[in-house]
Amino acid sequence: MADDGMLLNFEIDDAPLVSQVKFKGGRWRDRVKANKSAKAASQGGPEPSAKPRAPYDPNRPAKRPRANEDGDDHRPAKAPRTNDIPWVPTHAMKTGLVSSSLFTSIPNVVTKFGEEESAEPAEPAKPSNAPLSEEAENFHTLGLSKRVAHHLATKLEMKAPTSIQKNTIPQLIRDDSDAFLQAETGSGKTLAYLLPIVHRIMELSMNEDGTPKKDAKVHRNSGLFAIILAPTRELCKQIAVVLEKVLRCAPWLVCTTVIGGESKHSEKARIRKGVNILVATPGRLTDHLDNTKVLDVGTVRWLVLDEGDRMMEMGFEDDIKTIVGKIRADKLATKNSEGLVLDGVLPKRRVTVLCSATMKMNVQKLGEISLEDAVHITASKSEMEKDAVENSGSMESAFTAPAQLKQSCIIVPAKLRLVTLIALLKATFARKGSVMKAIIFISCADSVDFHYEILKDTAFIESPPPPPPPPPTDEAPAKKPDIHTETTVAPAAYITSPANNKVVLHKLHGSLAQPVRSATLKAFSECKDPAVLITTDISSRGLDVPAVDLVIEYDPAFAVPDHVHRIGRTARAGRAGKAVLFLLPGSEEGYTTILPSSSTITPQLYESILQNGLASNVNLPASSETANAETESNKRETWTTRAEALQLHFEQRLLAPPPGSEDFEEAQSKGHKGKFSKTGGKSHKQPVKKDNPLLDAARQAFRSHIRAYATHVREERVYFDMMQLHLGHMAKAFGLREAPGGIGSGISRRTHKFTPATNGQKGAASASSGVKSSSGSRSKFDDDEFGQVDEDAARRMKAKMKMLSMNSASEFNLG
Numbered sequence: 001m002a003d004d005g006m007l008l009n010f011e012i013d014d015a016p017l018v019s020q021v022k023f024k025g026g027r028w029r030d031r032v033k034a035n036k037s038a039k040a041a042s043q044g045g046p047e048p049s050a051k052p053r054a055p056y057d058p059n060r061p062a063k064r065p066r067a068n069e070d071g072d073d074h075r076p077a078k079a080p081r082t083n084d085i086p087w088v089p090t091h092a093m094k095t096g097l098v099s100s101s102l103f104t105s106i107p108n109v110v111t112k113f114g115e116e117e118s119a120e121p122a123e124p125a126k127p128s129n130a131p132l133s134e135e136a137e138n139f140h141t142l143g144l145s146k147r148v149a150h151h152l153a154t155k156l157e158m159k160a161p162t163s164i165q166k167n168t169i170p171q172l173i174r175d176d177s178d179a180f181l182q183a184e185t186g187s188g189k190t191l192a193y194l195l196p197i198v199h200r201i202m203e204l205s206m207n208e209d210g211t212p213k214k215d216a217k218v219h220r221n222s223g224l225f226a227i228i229l230a231p232t233r234e235l236c237k238q239i240a241v242v243l244e245k246v247l248r249c250a251p252w253l254v255c256t257t258v259i260g261g262e263s264k265h266s267e268k269a270r271i272r273k274g275v276n277i278l279v280a281t282p283g284r285l286t287d288h289l290d291n292t293k294v295l296d297v298g299t300v301r302w303l304v305l306d307e308g309d310r311m312m313e314m315g316f317e318d319d320i321k322t323i324v325g326k327i328r329a330d331k332l333a334t335k336n337s338e339g340l341v342l343d344g345v346l347p348k349r350r351v352t353v354l355c356s357a358t359m360k361m362n363v364q365k366l367g368e369i370s371l372e373d374a375v376h377i378t379a380s381k382s383e384m385e386k387d388a389v390e391n392s393g394s395m396e397s398a399f400t401a402p403a404q405l406k407q408s409c410i411i412v413p414a415k416l417r418l419v420t421l422i423a424l425l426k427a428t429f430a431r432k433g434s435v436m437k438a439i440i441f442i443s444c445a446d447s448v449d450f451h452y453e454i455l456k457d458t459a460f461i462e463s464p465p466p467p468p469p470p471p472p473t474d475e476a477p478a479k480k481p482d483i484h485t486e487t488t489v490a491p492a493a494y495i496t497s498p499a500n501n502k503v504v505l506h507k508l509h510g511s512l513a514q515p516v517r518s519a520t521l522k523a524f525s526e527c528k529d530p531a532v533l534i535t536t537d538i539s540s541r542g543l544d545v546p547a548v549d550l551v552i553e554y555d556p557a558f559a560v561p562d563h564v565h566r567i568g569r570t571a572r573a574g575r576a577g578k579a580v581l582f583l584l585p586g587s588e589e590g591y592t593t594i595l596p597s598s599s600t601i602t603p604q605l606y607e608s609i610l611q612n613g614l615a616s617n618v619n620l621p622a623s624s625e626t627a628n629a630e631t632e633s634n635k636r637e638t639w640t641t642r643a644e645a646l647q648l649h650f651e652q653r654l655l656a657p658p659p660g661s662e663d664f665e666e667a668q669s670k671g672h673k674g675k676f677s678k679t680g681g682k683s684h685k686q687p688v689k690k691d692n693p694l695l696d697a698a699r700q701a702f703r704s705h706i707r708a709y710a711t712h713v714r715e716e717r718v719y720f721d722m723m724q725l726h727l728g729h730m731a732k733a734f735g736l737r738e739a740p741g742g743i744g745s746g747i748s749r750r751t752h753k754f755t756p757a758t759n760g761q762k763g764a765a766s767a768s769s770g771v772k773s774s775s776g777s778r779s780k781f782d783d784d785e786f787g788q789v790d791e792d793a794a795r796r797m798k799a800k801m802k803m804l805s806m807n808s809a810s811e812f813n814l815g
C-alpha cells in the first residue's frame with residue numbers, strides 16, 4: 001500500500017484549486033477537508049464549517065504541563081475540537097501539499113513540567129572521574145618508576161592519577177592477587193591496569209638503583225608477559241594505541257594486536273617476530289592458541305579482561321573459558337628461554353584483572369570463571385556516595401554516571417521524532433565551537449544506515465562524482481581520498497548553520513567491513529570540523545574520543561548498564577558533557593526513574609526543542625526547491641509549519657524517483673528536481689515505477705527498529721511496551737506515510753473495533769493498514785489515531801523475539 005504514496009503530494013503553482021481536483025493519499029480526514037475546501041473555493045463559497053478543527057496553537061507555552069490525569073490510558077488522544085476556533089488550513093493544505101499533520105493525535109505526556117524551574121539552580125557538580133590534584137598525588141609516589149612518571153607528565157600530559165589509578169597501581173605493583181576493577185566510565189581504567197604491567201616488565205631491564213641494565217635488556221623475543229582481552233576490534237586497537245604511547249619510554253618492549261579483520265598469516269608473522277604484550281579479541285586469540293604453535297603462553301603473568309560484561313553478552317564465555325584454561329594449564333616458566341629470571345620482578349603467580357564500569361550478573365559469572373580470591377578495587381567514593389551504596393545493599397547501584405555529566409530527556413511523540421532530532425542537532429551546532437562532536441545512538445544497523453542517508457547532504461548523493469584531483473605539485477602533495485570512508489563519512493545537510501557551515505556526518509555499525517569501521521572511527525576522532533557519529537551500541541563500550549560533548553540516545557538502550565556506557569562516551573576524565581535521551585510519551589517516561597544519575601534528569605518537551613531548533617529556516621538541500629520556496633514565501637510561518645514542511649520534505653524525498661532512473665532524469669530535465677507529482681494543471685505525472693532506495697532503506701529501518709524494540713530486557717519492558725507502540729506514528733519518524741508490513745511474524749493493527757455509523761454507512765473494519773473495507777471505502781482504521789498492535793501477533797512476535805534474541809546481533813543487525 002505504500003505505493004499509494006506516489007500521488008500524495010501536489011504542486012499547484014499559483015493556480016487556485018479547482019473542483020475537479022481529486023485529492024489522494026495522506027490522511028482520510030485531510031483529503032476530505034481538502035476536497036471540501038477546494039470545492040468551496042471554486043464555488044466562491046465560505047470555508048467548510050462542519051467539524052471545525054482547532055489548529056495547533058504555536059503560541060502555546062513550550063513547557064505547558066500535559067499530565068495524563070488518570071495515568072493509565074496512554075493511547076494517543078485526539079486533537080481538541082472546539083467550535084469557537086475557526087478551522088485554519090495547515091501550511092501544507094494552503095500550498096496544495098497534503099501530508100498528515102504532525103501535530104494531531106499527540107499522546108498525553110505524563111511528566112509535569114515547570115516545577116523544577118522554580119527550584120534554586122543547583123551548583124554545578126564537581127567532576128567525579130577527573131585526575132586528582134597534582135599537589136596531593138603523582139604517579140611516582142604510587143610506585144611507578146621516575147622514567148614512567150616523567151614520560152606520562154611530559155609526553156602524555158598526565159601529571160596526576162585519577163582515583164581508580166591511585167587505588168589500582170600500588171596494588172598491582174606490590175601484590176600478586178587477582179583484581180576486579182570497577183569505576184565509572186572515563187575514569188582511566190585502561191592506564192590503571194596498563195601502567196603497573198609496563199612498570200613491572202620494565203623492571204626486568206633495570207638495576208636496583210633504577211638505571212637500565214647494560215646487557216640484559218628485555219626485548220621482543222624475551223617472552224609474552226601479558227594478554228589483554230577486549231570485546232571489539234575497535235576497543236583492542238584503542239588499547240593498543242594507549243599502550244604504544246606508554247611504551248615509547250621503553251622502546252625495547254613490543255605490543256601487538258590479534259583481532260581478526262586481517263589475514264591470520266600476518267598476525268602469525270607478528271607473533272613469530274616476538275611480542276611482550278598482546279591485545280586480542282577472545283575469538284581470535286582462541287584460534288591462535290589452537291593453531292599458532294609459536295604462541296607460547298608459558299611466560300604469561302597477566303591476563304586482563306577489559307569490558308568483561310560486554311564480552312559475556314557477546315557470547316565469548318566459552319572462548320574465555322578456553323583461554324583461561326589453556327593459560328593455566330601451561331606450566332608457569334620461572335625463567336624465559338634466554339635464562340632470564342622472571343620470578344620476583346614479575347608476579348609469582350598468574351594474575352587476572354577484570355575491568356568493568358558496570359556490574360551485571362554475567363560479570364559475577366565471569367569472575368567465577370577467571371578470578372581467584374580477587375581484590376575489589378573501586379575509585380574512592382565520597383562519604384555521601386558510600387552511604388548510598390551501603391544503604392541500597394546492592395553492588396548494582398555502585399555504578400553511576402560521572403557527576404559532572406548533565407542528563408536530560410526529551411519527551412517526543414513518535415511522529416515528531418525525526419524533526420525533533422534535526423531541530424536538536426540544528427540548535428546544538430548553531431554556535432561555532434560550542435559542540436564539536438556528538439554521538440547519536442540508534443538501536444539497529446538498518447536504522448543507522450537510514451538516518452545517515454537522510455541526514456547527509458543530498459547534493460552529495462545526487463551530484464556527479466567530483467573531477468579527479470589536480471596532479472600533485474612539489475609543494476602540496478594531493479591527499480588521497482580514503483576509499484574506506486566513501487560510504488560512511490559525508491557532509492551533513494539540515495543541521496549546518498551560517499556560523500558552523502560544515503558539520504561532518506559519520507556512521508558506524510557492526511555490519512561494516514573492518515577497514516571501513518577503523519577508518520570511520522579514525523575520521524570521526526580526528527575530524528577538525530564539528531562532527532556527528534550515528535552508531536549502534538558497537539560504540540557504547542570503551543570508545544574514547546575526548547572531544548565528544550554530547551551523546552544523544554535517539555533510541556533508548558536495551559538495558560540500563562548499556563545506557564551508562566553510552567552516555568559515558570562524554571564527560572570523560574573530568575571534562576564536561578551532556579546526554580539527551582529521547583522518550584515517547586506514556587510508559588517510557590517512567591524509565592528515567594531507574595536510571596542512575598547523581599542529579600535530576602531534566603525533562604524537556606519536544607515543543608521547546610522544535611521552537612529553539614526551528615526558530616529559523618532549516619537549510620534544506622538544493623534539491624528541495626518546493627520546500628524552500630514555501631518556507632521563504634510564507635512570512636507568517638512558525639516553528640510548527642517549519643516542522644511540517646521539513647517532515648513533508650522527507651516524505652517527498654522518499655517518494656521521489658530514484659537518482660539515475662528514467663523518472664529522475666525526466667524530472668531533472670524538466671527542472672522539477674525534487675518535484676514528482678503534479679496536479680492542478682494538465683500534466684499529471686504517473687507514479688514512479690521504481691522505488692527510491694531511500695524508501696526501501698526507510699522501510700527496512702522501520703522493521704528493524706520495531707523488532708529491536710522488542711528486545712529490551714525483560715525487567716525494563718514495562719517501560720518499553722510493544723503494545724503501546726504506535727506503528728503508524730513511528731513510521732512517520734522514518735519519513736513513511738504508513739507502517740510497512742513484514743515485521744517479524746507480522747504485527748497487524750487491531751481490527752475488531754468499529755466506528756460509529758455515519759451518513760448511513762456501516763462502520764468499517766480493516767484487516768491492516770490501507771486495506772479497503774467491505775464497503776469499498778478506506779477504513780477509518782487507516783487513520784492514524786488507531787494503530788495498536790494486535791495482541792496475538794505481538795505475542796507471536798515476542799516469542800520469536802525471545803528465540804531470536806539469542807542471535808539478535810545478526811538477525812536484527814543490532815551490532
Ligand SMILES: Nc1ncnc2c1ncn2[C@@H]1O[C@H](COP(=O)(O)OP(=O)(O)OP(=O)(O)O)[C@@H](O)[C@H]1O
Pocket residue numbers: 131157158159160161162165183184185186187188189190191356357541542543544546568572573
Ligand atoms: N591520569 C590521567 N590524567 C588525565 N587524563 C587521563 C588520566 N588517565 C586517563 N586519562 C584520560 O581519560 C580518558 C578515559 O580513560 P579510559 O578510556 O581509560 O577510561 P575508562 O575508565 O576505561 O572508561 P570506559 O569505562 O568508558 O571504558 C582517556 O582519554 C585518557 O587519556
